[in-house]
Amino acid sequence: xxxxxxxxxxxxxxxxxxxxxxxxxxxxxxxxxxxxxxxxxxxxxxxxxxxxxxxxxxxxxxxxxxxxxxxxxxxxxxxxxxxxxxxxxxxxxxxxxxxxxxxxxxxxxxxxxxxxxxxxxxxxxxxxxxxxxxxxxxxxxxxxxxxxxxxxxxxxxxxxxxxxxxxxxxxxxxxxxxxxxxxxxxxxxxxxxxxxxxxxxxxxxxxxxxxxxxxxxxxxxxxxxxxxxxxxxxxxxxxxxxxxxxxxxxxxxxxxxxxxxxxxxxxxxxxxxxxxxxxxxxxxxxxxxxxxxxxxxxxxx
Numbered sequence: 001x002x003x004x005x006x007x008x009x010x011x012x013x014x015x016x017x018x019x020x021x022x023x024x025x026x027x028x029x030x031x032x033x034x035x036x037x038x039x040x041x042x043x044x045x046x047x048x049x050x051x052x053x054x055x056x057x058x059x060x061x062x063x064x065x066x067x068x069x070x071x072x073x074x075x076x077x078x079x080x081x082x083x084x085x086x087x088x089x090x091x092x093x094x095x096x097x098x099x100x101x102x103x104x105x106x107x108x109x110x111x112x113x114x115x116x117x118x119x120x121x122x123x124x125x126x127x128x129x130x131x132x133x134x135x136x137x138x139x140x141x142x143x144x145x146x147x148x149x150x151x152x153x154x155x156x157x158x159x160x161x162x163x164x165x166x167x168x169x170x171x172x173x174x175x176x177x178x179x180x181x182x183x184x185x186x187x188x189x190x191x192x193x194x195x196x197x198x199x200x201x202x203x204x205x206x207x208x209x210x211x212x213x214x215x216x217x218x219x220x221x222x223x224x225x226x227x228x229x230x231x232x233x234x235x236x237x238x239x240x241x242x243x244x245x246x247x248x249x250x251x252x253x254x255x256x257x258x259x260x261x262x263x264x265x266x267x268x269x270x271x272x273x274x275x276x277x278x279x280x281x282x283x284x285x286x287x288x289x290x291x292x293x294x295x296x297x298x299x300x301x
Contacts, residue, residue: 003030004028004029005154005185006051008024008047008061009063010025010060011047011057011061012057013046014058020043020046021046021050022208024060026214028154028185029185030184031181032186034187034188035193035204036187036204037190037191041208042208047206048083048158051069051081053078064081064154065154080153081152081153082155082156084143086159090131090139090142092132093132095129096126096128096134099131100118103146109150117148120145120148121142121171122168123138136163137163140160140168141168148179151184153183153184154187155176155186155187161192169195173195173199193289197287201216202215205292205296220288221262221286223295224291227260228261228262228265228284230259231284232256234255235254235277235279236254243274244256244272265283269283
């Protein structure tokens with residue numbers, strides 16, 4: 001099987017004259033977590049529905065685990081796909097155990113592993129309670145458990161941390177890391193960009209159905225061209241300020257700043273090697289929110 005679990009090639013999805021996706025190319029590797037960022041209407045949910053085979057592309061092709069996602073053959077591998085929708089609809093009169101058993105039967109999975117799965121998402125103590133008594137966060141945890149049934153090779157999460165408290169979000173990302181390390185492909189659509197730093201291998205930015213950025217955090221910094229700010233703190237009454245290269249400018253009495261690109265970051269720090277009396281170095285890199293806003297503005301020009 002290909003190293004790519006999911007491939008979109010020149011995919012367009014049109015509804016009349018409106019293009020929900022416009023000529024999108026995307027490859028998702030085994031053992032990779034990719035974040036999908038974009039405003040409402042950017043095409044994120046359409047992309048996920050195409051991968052699931054719920055809708056078919058107007059143009060182009062979607063490959064899922066080696067099969068055309070729109071073909072009958074793909075139905076044979078769909079049990080290897082886990083999906084957590086943005087809006088979770090669970091039957092309130094069923095217990096947590098009954099709910100997971102129901103989904104396990106749908107996916108033709110043994111029920112014997114369900115208790116361990118409920119423990120894994122932290123709701124085993126509420127397993128015999130009716131879902132109607134669950135908090136929003138508990139329902140989200142139960143929905144996550146159904147997405148994990150059968151150790152899927154591809155996981156599609158649409159706004160998965162909505163309604164989760166900080167501890168539950170941490171639990172979720174620990175599970176994502178574990179899945180990725182086991183070789184699963186994780187696609188994570190979210191508005192909560194700040195919490196993605198360090199969690200995703202790649203970030204794909206969508207706007208108006210088009211992919212406008214794709215890369216690691218470092219690659220996105222290079223693509224954006226946003227400056228990195230390096231600030232150094234010299235010892236009090238230091239006489240070494242005059243040794244700083246000309247590009248450094250004074251921030252206050254004992255600290256100096258340099259703005260540089262991602263590519264020049266290492267060279268800028270190495271240029272300080274001969275200077276004594278540096279008490280501290282701070283590196284302020286553009287956040288994912290900063291880069292996301294920049295990419296959207298750039299496309300408006």
